[in-house]
Amino acid sequence: MRYNLSEINELIRNRRTIYPEQYTERVVQRDMLETILTNGLWAPTHGKTQPWRFKVYMGEGRVYLAEKMMKLYKSITPAKDFKEIKYNRIKDRIDRTSALVLLTMKRTPETRIPEMEEIEAVSCAAQNILLTAAAYGLGAYWSSPKFLYTEEAKAEFAMESEDRILGLLYFGYTKDKWPRSHRKPLEYVTEWIDG
Secondary structure: OOOOHHHHHHHHHHOOEOOHHHEOOOOOOHHHHHHHHHHHOOOOOHHHOOOEEEEEEEOOHHHHHHHHHHHHHHHHOOOOOOOHHHHHHHHHHHHOOOEEEEEEEOOOOOOOOOHHHHHHHHHHHHHHHHHHHHHHOEEEEEEOOHHHHOHHHHHHOOOOOOOEEEEEEEEEEEOOOOOOOOOOOHHHOOOOOOO
């Protein structure tokens, strides 16, 4: 065996969503984020289009991001659906997070690769990123508010019409005990066809 499978199994099975409310004030270092994002680059990509793009917000960049996110939520959300608590939580969560990554898909011009396969490639990159963050002991949260899927959001982040925003990744050191979870057993989700 080339790798320690028990350690890989443990990493995959212990990765958790950890929300910004559970982060400490300790700052995630840039070199750590570079390693985390570099592992994202090694996701499967049909035609080697490598459609993932990362916009990293740290330090004062978080203030800029919070303003954009709050503006988008307020401008896109119909008055009847607007919730002040949700609006304020956008800023609060960004304030509690030392590093955030806007996860996007850059559509390759004149490609024959279906859009869905490009989205899947970026999702695989996100899984590599989340697993690497967990290996470092960092809390991570993949947020995908509906307003980021809009044309207005793409314009706000200077993206082309064929590109897609797939969410916002939050990273921080967790102050709480690492959470535990469970999944349905394999037999509930698997059909074996062998003959």
